[in-house]
Amino acid sequence: MLRRYRRRKAEESPLPDLLLIDGGKGQLEQAISVLAELELELPAVAAVAKGADRRAGQERIFLAGHGAASMLPPDSKALHLIQRARDEAHRFAISGHRRKRARSRQTSMLEAVAGLGPARRRALLRHFGGLQGVLRAGIEDLGRAPGIGPALAQAIYEHLHPGAG
Numbered sequence: 001m002l003r004r005y006r007r008r009k010a011e012e013s014p015l016p017d018l019l020l021i022d023g024g025k026g027q028l029e030q031a032i033s034v035l036a037e038l039e040l041e042l043p044a045v046a047a048v049a050k051g052a053d054r055r056a057g058q059e060r061i062f063l064a065g066h067g068a069a070s071m072l073p074p075d076s077k078a079l080h081l082i083q084r085a086r087d088e089a090h091r092f093a094i095s096g097h098r099r100k101r102a103r104s105r106q107t108s109m110l111e112a113v114a115g116l117g118p119a120r121r122r123a124l125l126r127h128f129g130g131l132q133g134v135l136r137a138g139i140e141d142l143g144r145a146p147g148i149g150p151a152l153a154q155a156i157y158e159h160l161h162p163g164a165g
Contacts, residue, residue, distance in 0.1 A: 017042075022090070024049035046062060046064070048082050059082065
């Protein structure tokens with residue numbers, strides 16, 4: 001939140017009329033402190049927290065400047081709008097985490113070794129039968145792989161086994 005609103009302030013972008021925070025009173029207080037740090041005032045800042053049973057319809061709404069939480073009736077259109085906004089925020093965050101995890105699975109830990117390009121990487125993996133074989137190999141074993149000299153073998157080993165060199 002700090003980065004987003006710092007950027008908005010620097011760009012002099014318009015601020016929202018309502019800032020809705022996913023969480024309870026603690027998250028609301030954090031948001032208010034960030035806004036105060038940036039010297040920004042929003043017309044309304046609210047937080048929505050799941051109820052005790054975490055069931056829909058039992059959400060508590062915390063408004064900045066009001067002490068106690070409010071509960072809207074389960075059939076309230078305002079509550080349904082808040083629930084949909086919260087659910088959309090959750091969907092967006094979860095899909096972002098999944099995308100990030102998928103990207104990390106597509107990259108090999110060998111890609112970060114200087115001097116080990118795609119062709120040598122493929123040859124190394126083929127020679128040892130996969131990444132697990134490379135991980136089990138010692139420096140001398142790595143140096144015997146095609147296209148891998150002693151210096152590169154040392155670099156690969158140290159990259160895969162930091163501190164073991």
